[in-house]
Amino acid sequence: MGNDIKLIDYLRQRHSTPVAQYREPGPSQEELTEILRFASRVPDHGKIAPWRFIVYRGDSRVKLGEEFLRLSLEKTPDMTEAAQQAELARFSRAPLVVAVVSTAAPHAKIPEWEQLLSAGALCLNLVMACEAHGYVANWRTEWITYDERVQSALGIHEGEKAAGFIHIGSSDFNTPDRPRPDLADIVSWVE
Numbered sequence: 719m720g721n722d723i724k725l726i727d728y729l730r731q732r733h734s735t736p737v738a739q740y741r742e743p744g745p746s747q748e749e750l751t752e753i754l755r756f757a758s759r760v761p762d763h764g765k766i767a768p769w770r771f772i773v774y775r776g777d778s779r780v781k782l783g784e785e786f787l788r789l790s791l792e793k794t795p796d797m798t799e800a801a802q803q804a805e806l807a808r809f810s811r812a813p814l815v816v817a818v819v820s821t822a823a824p825h826a827k828i829p830e831w832e833q834l835l836s837a838g839a840l841c842l843n844l845v846m847a848c849e850a851h852g853y854v855a856n857w858r859t860e861w862i863t864y865d866e867r868v869q870s871a872l873g874i875h876e877g878e879k880a881a882g883f884i885h886i887g888s889s890d891f892n893t894p895d896r897p898r899p900d901l902a903d904i905v906s907w908v909e
């Protein structure tokens with residue numbers, strides 16, 4: 719697959735497609751390798767690559783859904799059927815999920831703030847690399863980013879944090895745009 723849209727046209731209307739609209743296929747192994755390689759070409763002060771990827775595909779997404787449900791039921795035993803189904807489907811509603819994991823740590827020269835910013839840039843670059851290959855992608859964090867109990871099942875080590883779980887798939891959905899900030903509210907012109 720591919721997308722021949724010119725960069726300037728893409729940027730003019732760039733928007734995400736919500737995960738609820740995703741279907742198969744996701745990228746092939748070859749495409750995903752290229753997507754991850756392109757995505758990792760991201761600004762990174764000090765060239766320390768303070769991030770890594772975890773790819774969740776196949777049955778691992780279903781098994782993680784079972785773990786999300788188990789942990790959710792621990793906290794909220796009276797979950798509705800719909801809420802339980804949402805936990806089971808959390809990682810299998812898209813063909814593929816890729817975690818961008820920040821490995822930011824104290825460094826002699828590079829502030830941790832800048833390492834975190836680089837992980838955020840990596841998330842958006844990954845979204846755009848997917849779209850350049852003709853797929854859709856959505857940057858999500860959700861409760862699983864902030865609950866200590868689920869980190870080890872996700873493969874996230876102590877001291878690391880998910881900057882995003884990028885959901886990837888195909889879609890024909892025509893996503894309506896959301897309101898965008900008025901430039902007058904966000905730009906200060908300094909002469």
Ligand SMILES: Cc1cc2nc3c(=O)[nH]c(=O)nc-3n(C[C@H](O)[C@H](O)[C@H](O)COP(=O)(O)O)c2cc1C
Nearest residue numbers: 732733734735736856857858859860861881882896
């Ligand atoms: C760090 C971060 C985390 C997000 N987590 C969620 C989330 O958990 N659930 C959600 O519905 N949207 C989440 N979003 C928003 C989605 O990415 C949303 O689809 C997107 O911002 C839509 O804007 P766009 O069309 O400009 O891409 C998150 C965005 C960011 C930057």
